[in-house]
Amino acid sequence: MNKKYQLTCKEFGLRLAKIRESRSVSARQMSLDIGQNKNYINSIESGKNYPSMVHFFDICEYLHITPQAFFDTGNEQTFSVTTEDFLHAISHLSPQKYHHLYLLACDLCEEDSE
Numbered sequence: 001m002n003k004k005y006q007l008t009c010k011e012f013g014l015r016l017a018k019i020r021e022s023r024s025v026s027a028r029q030m031s032l033d034i035g036q037n038k039n040y041i042n043s044i045e046s047g048k049n050y051p052s053m054v055h056f057f058d059i060c061e062y063l064h065i066t067p068q069a070f071f072d073t074g075n076e077q078t079f080s081v082t083t084e085d086f087l088h089a090i091s092h093l094s095p096q097k098y099h100h101l102y103l104l105a106c107d108l109c110e111e112d113s114e
Helices: 009-022 027-033 040-045 053-063 067-071 083-090 095-113
Strands: none
Touching: 009 027, 009 040, 009 053, 009 067, 027 040, 027 053, 053 067
16 A cells, blocks of 8 residues: 555544644534534544544545545645635625636646646
């Protein structure tokens, strides 16, 4: 297995905490939202437990992340805004701000192609 996808129990917990915090959700709330007891996510993040495969998929779905991206610690996109969240946010922009965002995106695309 590729080393960038290998995590110890402690690293797994730290990874989960980092992703969860980037989504601005508490461990308690996430535990309850995925149908577990209030301390479930804390027990994983502290390195005391691993989730079952089914619960791991529930966690990934809840965090809007693929299992591969969860383990790919070199993937900075893991912590980016989801496309769904981005589209929802820009749907509330004024036409002028929408145009500014479009110009910014065009400028960023030009920088990436250089």
